[in-house]
Amino acid sequence: MNTFLQHLVQGTALGATYGLVALGYSMQFSAMRLVNFAHGEMFMLGAFFVLTLNALGVDSYLATFVLATIILGVIGAGIEKLSVRPLYRSSDLNMFVATIGLSVVLRQIANVVWGADAHPFPQGFGTGVINFGRFVATQQQIGTLAATIVLMLAFDLFLRRSKLGMAMRAVAQDDATAALMGINVLGVKTLVFAVSSSLAAAAGILFASLTFAVFDMGLWMGIKGFAAATLGGLGSLPGAVIGGLVLGLIEQFGSGYISSLYREAISLGVMVLVLLFRPQGILGQRSAWGKV
Amino acid sequence: MFTALISCRLRRLAAAAAVGLISGLLQTTAVSAQGKIACPVKIGSVRPESGSGAAFGQSLARGLDMALQEINAKGGIAGCPVQIVAYDSQSLPANAATLTNRLINQDGVSLVLGSSISTETLAMMEITENAHFPLYVPSAASAKITNQGAKWVWRQSVIDLSAARLFAEFLAKDLKYKKLGAIYENTDYGRIPVQQVLKPALENLGSKLVAAEAFNVGDPDISSQLLRLRDNGVDSIIYWGHEKEGALLVRQNIQLGINLPIAGNTGIVYPAFPDLLSPDAQAKTNLVAVTQFVWTSKDPAQTAWKEKFKSRYGKDPDVTSMDGYDSLFVIKKAIEASGSLTPDALKKAISAVKYDGVGGSIAFDETGQAVRSLMIVKLTPKSGPGFEVLKVVRPGQY
Numbered sequence: 001m002n003t004f005l006q007h008l009v010q011g012t013a014l015g016a017t018y019g020l021v022a023l024g025y026s027m028q029f030s031a032m033r034l035v036n037f038a039h040g041e042m043f044m045l046g047a048f049f050v051l052t053l054n055a056l057g058v059d060s061y062l063a064t065f066v067l068a069t070i071i072l073g074v075i076g077a078g079i080e081k082l083s084v085r086p087l088y089r090s091s092d093l094n095m096f097v098a099t100i101g102l103s104v105v106l107r108q109i110a111n112v113v114w115g116a117d118a119h120p121f122p123q124g125f126g127t128g129v130i131n132f133g134r135f136v137a138t139q140q141q142i143g144t145l146a147a148t149i150v151l152m153l154a155f156d157l158f159l160r161r162s163k164l165g166m167a168m169r170a171v172a173q174d175d176a177t178a179a180l181m182g183i184n185v186l187g188v189k190t191l192v193f194a195v196s197s198s199l200a201a202a203a204g205i206l207f208a209s210l211t212f213a214v215f216d217m218g219l220w221m222g223i224k225g226f227a228a229a230t231l232g233g234l235g236s237l238p239g240a241v242i243g244g245l246v247l248g249l250i251e252q253f254g255s256g257y258i259s260s261l262y263r264e265a266i267s268l269g270v271m272v273l274v275l276l277f278r279p280q281g282i283l284g285q286r287s288a289w290g291k292v
Numbered sequence: 293m294f295t296a297l298i299s300c301r302l303r304r305l306a307a308a309a310a311v312g313l314i315s316g317l318l319q320t321t322a323v324s325a326q327g328k329i330a331c332p333v334k335i336g337s338v339r340p341e342s343g344s345g346a347a348f349g350q351s352l353a354r355g356l357d358m359a360l361q362e363i364n365a366k367g368g369i370a371g372c373p374v375q376i377v378a379y380d381s382q383s384l385p386a387n388a389a390t391l392t393n394r395l396i397n398q399d400g401v402s403l404v405l406g407s408s409i410s411t412e413t414l415a416m417m418e419i420t421e422n423a424h425f426p427l428y429v430p431s432a433a434s435a436k437i438t439n440q441g442a443k444w445v446w447r448q449s450v451i452d453l454s455a456a457r458l459f460a461e462f463l464a465k466d467l468k469y470k471k472l473g474a475i476y477e478n479t480d481y482g483r484i485p486v487q488q489v490l491k492p493a494l495e496n497l498g499s500k501l502v503a504a505e506a507f508n509v510g511d512p513d514i515s516s517q518l519l520r521l522r523d524n525g526v527d528s529i530i531y532w533g534h535e536k537e538g539a540l541l542v543r544q545n546i547q548l549g550i551n552l553p554i555a556g557n558t559g560i561v562y563p564a565f566p567d568l569l570s571p572d573a574q575a576k577t578n579l580v581a582v583t584q585f586v587w588t589s590k591d592p593a594q595t596a597w598k599e600k601f602k603s604r605y606g607k608d609p610d611v612t613s614m615d616g617y618d619s620l621f622v623i624k625k626a627i628e629a630s631g632s633l634t635p636d637a638l639k640k641a642i643s644a645v646k647y648d649g650v651g652g653s654i655a656f657d658e659t660g661q662a663v664r665s666l667m668i669v670k671l672t673p674k675s676g677p678g679f680e681v682l683k684v685v686r687p688g689q690y
Contacts, residue, residue: 003519006519007516010513010515111342116341117347117564118564118568119567120568214536252516255516260506260507260516
C-alpha cells in the first residue's frame with residue numbers, strides 16, 4: 001500500500017506537467033488543424049529563460065515563472081506570424097514539416113547558447129519533504145500540482161468568461177463562421193499560439209523544478225505531450241488534462257509493477273490500445289471546448 | 293573578339309598554372325625535417341556536438357582543442373603543424389560512419405579519432421577496418437571495440453567491463469555489501485556491465501545482486517525503480533548510467549526516505565553531476581564510484597593542467613576531456629617515432645608507443661586496448677562539490 005500511494009504521488013506530479021503540454025497541442029489542433037512539433041521546444045525554452053533570468057539577478061521563483069511564460073508567449077506569437085501563418089493556405093502537411101524543422105533549429109540554438117550539460121534548476125516550492133505516514137511528497141511535487149490546477153482553472157475561466165476566450169472558442173469551432181461574425185481570425189490564431197506556448201513554458205518550468213534543465217528535454221516531452229493529447233482526444237481540452245494524468249500514472253505504475261525496462265513501451269502501448277477501441281480518444285474531439 | 297576570348301582563357305590558364313606551381317613549391321618546402329611527412333599533419337575527428345550525446349562530444353572536443361593549440365605552439369608534430377578536421381555526428385551512428393568515409397577519402401587525413409559514444413565508434417570501425425585505416429579511440433566504454441579482433445583500432449580509455457570487475461570486488465570485499473540492487477541505463481552501456489560482469493562477479497564473492505531495474509535515457513523519474521529495490525530489501529544500490537539520471541536517483545533516494553548507499557560507474561564522475569545536487573543532498577548521500585580520472589583529485593601532476601583547462605574553457609575537465617587531451621600527445625609521439633604517416637607505419641608505432649599523460653601511463657596490449665590505472669572515489673561535501681580519491685588501482689592489480 002505504501003508503495004502504491006507513493007507511485008500515485010510521483011505519477012500525478014509528472015502527469016500534471018504532461019497535461020499542460022497536451023493542452024497546447026489540443027488548442028492548436030482545433031484552432032488551426034496544426035500538430036506543432038516545435039511545441040516541446042517551448043517547454044524547454046521556458047525552463048531556460050528562468051535560468052537566464054536567474055543569471056540576470058531575478059531571484060523570485062514567482063517572478064521568473066511569470067516573466068518566462070510571458071516571454072514564451074511573445075516568442076510563440078512571433079513563431080506563428082513568421083513561420084506558421086505563411087503556410088495557412090498550403091496543406092496541413094507543410095505546416096507539420098515546417099514545425100519539425102523549427103524544432104530542430106530551436107533545440108540547436110539552445111545547445112549553442114546554454115551548452116549541452118544539464119543545469120540544476122531552482123526548486124521554487126521548497127526542497128522539503130512532507131511525510132504523510134504511508135507515503136511522502138516533496139514540497140515541489142505538491143507545488144507542481146497546485147500550480148497546474150491554478151493554471152488550468154484560470155485558463156478555463158479565461159476561455160469561458162473573457163471576450164478573447166470566447167473568440168478563441170468560436171475560431172476553434174468554425175473559423176469561417178467566426179470570420180463572418182467579425183472576429184479577427186488570424187489575430188486569434190496568433191493568440192492561441194501564444195497562450196499554448198506560455199502553458200508549455202509553465203510546464204517546462206515545473207518539470208525542470210522536479211528534475212533539471214537540459215537542451216533536449218523538449219524532444220521526449222513533445223512526443224509525450226502529443227501522446228497525452230491524443231489519448232485524451234486531440235482537440236478536447238479536459239481530454240488533454242486527463243490524457244496527461246493517465247499517461248503519467250500508467251508510466252509510473254507500469255514501471256513500478258510490471259517492468260521498468262518498458263516504461264515508455266507500456267504507456268505508449270496503452271495509448272495505442274485505447275485508440276484502437278476508441279479512436280476519438282477518451283473524451284472525444286472538439287466538442288469539449290464548449291459551444292459558443 | 294574571338295582571339296580576345298582565347299587569350300583571356302589562356303591568361304586564366306596561365307594564372308591557374310602559376311598558382312598550382314607555387315602551391316606545389318610550397319608543398320615541397322613544407323615537408324618535415326625528417327623528410328618523410330607531408331605538412332600539415334591532418335587528423336580526422338568525429339564526435340557528437342549536438343543531439344543526445346552532445347555533452348560528451350563537446351568534452352572530447354575541448355580536450356583535443358587544448359592539446360592541438362599546445363602542440364602547434366611548440367612546433368607541431370615532427371616539425372609539421374597539425375590540423376584537426378572535425379565533424380559533428382549529431383549523435384547518430386550512421387552519420388559517424390559517413391563522416392569517417394569522408395575524412396579518409398575526401399579530406400585525406402592520416403588517422404581518425406573515434407567518437408566519445410561507443411555505438412558511433414563501432415559504426416566508424418566498419419569503415420576503418422575495411423579500409424585498413426588507423427582509428428584511435430580516446431574515450432569510449434564498450435568492450436566490443438577491442439574484444440572482437442579488430443586490427444586497426446586502439447582505445448585509450450578503460451573498458452567498462454574491467455571497471456565493473458574491479459568495482460564488484462571493492463563493493464563485496466571492502467564495503468561488505470551483501471544484498472545489492474542495480475539501477476542501470478537501458479542501453480548496452482548500462483546493461484552489459486551489470487548483467488554480464490557485476491551479477492556473476494558479486495555472486496563469486498559471496499554477495500548477491502537481488503534485483504536489477506532499468507531506466508531509459510532522459511527518464512524524468514527514477515522513483516519506481518527505487519521503490520522496487522526498497523521492497524526487495526537491498527542494502528545498497530549499484531548505478532550504471534550517466535550523470536543526469538544519476539543525480540535524479542540521489543535526489544529521490546533522499547526524498548523518498550530510502551537513504552541507501554549508492555555505488556556508481558564513471559558516468560557520474562563528471563562535474564555536471566555534483567552541480568545538479570544540492571549541498572544538502574551531497575552531505576546526506578553515501579556514494580562511491582569507479583573511474584579513471586576525477587577533476588578534484590589532489591594529484592600534483594594534474595593540478596597545473598586542471599587549472600589551465602578551467603581558465604581556458606570556464607569549466608572543470610572531465611574524464612572525456614582528459615582522454616581527448618592525452619590522445620593527441622600519444623599520436624604525436626607515435627608519429628614522431630615512426631617518421632611516416634602511412635597506415636602500416638602508424639599501426640606499428642601506436643601499438644608500441646608508451647606515453648605518460650595527465651591521466652597516467654598509456655600503453656596498448658595486443659588487442660589495442662590501453663592498460664590504465666583505475667580509482668575508487670567518494671562523493672564529498674567537504675571541500676565544495678566533488679569527489680575524494682579513496683583508492684588507486686594500478687594496471688595488473690585488477
